[in-house]
Amino acid sequence: MPELPPPHVQRLIDKLQRALPLQAHVRSELIASSRTHFAIKTQTLRCTVTHIYYLDEARGPMCQIDFERDALGSNLFVLPIAHLSFEHGRPIAREIALYRKRRLESLAEKRRAARNARRIDAPGVPI
Numbered sequence: 001m002p003e004l005p006p007p008h009v010q011r012l013i014d015k016l017q018r019a020l021p022l023q024a025h026v027r028s029e030l031i032a033s034s035r036t037h038f039a040i041k042t043q044t045l046r047c048t049v050t051h052i053y054y055l056d057e058a059r060g061p062m063c064q065i066d067f068e069r070d071a072l073g074s075n076l077f078v079l080p081i082a083h084l085s086f087e088h089g090r091p092i093a094r095e096i097a098l099y100r101k102r103r104l105e106s107l108a109e110k111r112r113a114a115r116n117a118r119r120i121d122a123p124g125v126p127i
Contacts, residue, residue, distance in 0.1 A: 005054040005061070012099050013052050013061055019092050022049040024065065024084040047077075049084070060103060 005013065016022065026045040051064035061081040082100055086093040 003054070003056045008102075009054065009061060009099070012095055013054060015092060015095065016049070016052045016061070020049060020051070022086065022092070023047075024049050024063075024086050026065075026079070027083050027085050047084070052081075061099075 004010070024047055026047060045067060047065040047067050049063045050066050053062055053064075054060070055062045059080055062078050063081050063084060064076070064078050065084070066076055081096060082103065086096055
């Protein structure tokens with residue numbers, strides 16, 4: 001049985017689905033880390049988001065993206081929404097930015113909780 005997204009994430013996915021296809025850019029951090037795997041010669045990669053789906057809590061909403069055929073050779077990829085940036089003037093871009101901010105805060109809280117749990121389990125042991 002597939003994992004269902006939290007209600008606020010499902011609302012975002014529904015809005016994104018209605019707005020498809022969406023023009024986006026791959027975030028520069030991913031481009032920099034991907035240079036070893038792909039012959040990327042540009043600082044920005046434009047793409048079109050053609051499908052959105054939810055994988056699981058760890059990965060969040062995933063975007064099927066289509067590149068211009070000559071940008072990478074193979075032109076179909078799936079990336080987490082966090083690795084894409086959207087036009088700032090669009091209302092959906094603000095909602096994606098808010099989702100990204102909430103997700104980062106949630107992940108940071110989970111890391112803090114895990115660290116605190118380790119401290120409780122192993123008192124006197126530095127972490």
